[in-house]
Amino acid sequence: MGFYVDGILGIDFGGTSLKSCLATGSQLKLYDAIPTPKDMAALRKSLMEVSKLANDDLHTSVAGVGIGLPGLVGQDGEALFLPHLKDFSSLNFVQLVEDIVGAPARLDNDANCAGVAELREIGACASGYEVVIGIGTGLGAAIFGPGGIARGFSGFSGEVGHICIERNGRSCECGRRGCWEQYCSGGSIRSELDSAGWVDINIEEVFREMDVNPDFKSLVEEFCFHLGLGIANLVAILDLERVVLTGGLARSLEAVLPKVRRYYLELVEGAGARRETEIRVGSLFEFAGAIGATYLWNLVDG
Numbered sequence: 545m546g547f548y549v550d551g552i553l554g555i556d557f558g559g560t561s562l563k564s565c566l567a568t569g570s571q572l573k574l575y576d577a578i579p580t581p582k583d584m585a586a587l588r589k590s591l592m593e594v595s596k597l598a599n600d601d602l603h604t605s606v607a608g609v610g611i612g613l614p615g616l617v618g619q620d621g622e623a624l625f626l627p628h629l630k631d632f633s634s635l636n637f638v639q640l641v642e643d644i645v646g647a648p649a650r651l652d653n654d655a656n657c658a659g660v661a662e663l664r665e666i667g668a669c670a671s672g673y674e675v676v677i678g679i680g681t682g683l684g685a686a687i688f689g690p691g692g693i694a695r696g697f698s699g700f701s702g703e704v705g706h707i708c709i710e711r712n713g714r715s716c717e718c719g720r721r722g723c724w725e726q727y728c729s730g731g732s733i734r735s736e737l738d739s740a741g742w743v744d745i746n747i748e749e750v751f752r753e754m755d756v757n758p759d760f761k762s763l764v765e766e767f768c769f770h771l772g773l774g775i776a777n778l779v780a781i782l783d784l785e786r787v788v789l790t791g792g793l794a795r796s797l798e799a800v801l802p803k804v805r806r807y808y809l810e811l812v813e814g815a816g817a818r819r820e821t822e823i824r825v826g827s828l829f830e831f832a833g834a835i836g837a838t839y840l841w842n843l844v845d846g
């Protein structure tokens with residue numbers, strides 16, 4: 545367990561909802577999710593709302609803000625490429641948040657935030673070679689080795705949701721086609737439900753009722769195949785000891801892990817020759833990113 549520096553606000557900009565939390569002393573307070581702002585006016589308003597919640601709870605101003613963004617983030621606080629939030633690509637989030645909240649801010653990729661938070665919660669695996677996959681509206685990952693998180697040449701490692709798995713496949717918000725997240729995310733399930741006319745069905749219901757509804761069953765089966773396929777590809781590249789699933793959709797995945805494992809074992813190269821890669825669900829779910837964003841300030845061993 546770590547302890548928290550007083551008064552850090554964590555904000556995670558998901559593709560659909562914005563999650564936030566406040567870290568004070570040894571406590572975490574989670575705030576209700578709100579719709580992700582899609583334009584500048586809504587963004588300013590959302591930031592004012594969440595900072596007011598935190599300031600009211602603290603009876604003073606927050607000491608710092610951690611921000612998680614879904615996409616490529618720069619070293620100077622700017623968003624560089626956000627497939628799900630295109631209007632904010634190239635916006636300097638750190639500057640904007642500092643102006644609105646009145647406290648210093650730090651920024652990271654949302655999946656990196658979520659990965660760090662999950663491993664703080666459940667502990668790193670023995671070898672250190674693991675990937676935390678965040679599945680919400682899109683899909684992203686944090687890649688870990690014995691030295692901790694792998695950042696890559698430009699700081700962009702882990703954008704696995706945009707690995708192409710289907711030539712001329714479904715079009716993706718990143719501007720390309722056939723990306724993994726178009727077959728394996730809350731967004732992909734949502735668009736299949738919408739195009740089948742099931743606009744009022746939520747994704748949790750699809751997983752809950754898959755045994756009684758053949759249409760839901762085939763949707764879940766496809767999802768599990770593509771999750772197993774992606775994990776098999778990551779294991780082929782990284783030889784992982786463990787894969788941890790987090791994000792909003794992870795709540796529904798515990799029940800289908802045997803299916804995912806079965807597909808993974810069918811699809812991974814040399815399954816019989818490998819030590820078994822553990823595939824498990826994390827424990828922070830949709831709040832992993834916001835909680836991890838507070839760690840941008842206060843990751844201190846205690």
Ligand SMILES: [Zn+2]
Pocket residue numbers: 705706716717718719720723
């Ligand atoms: Zn893509």
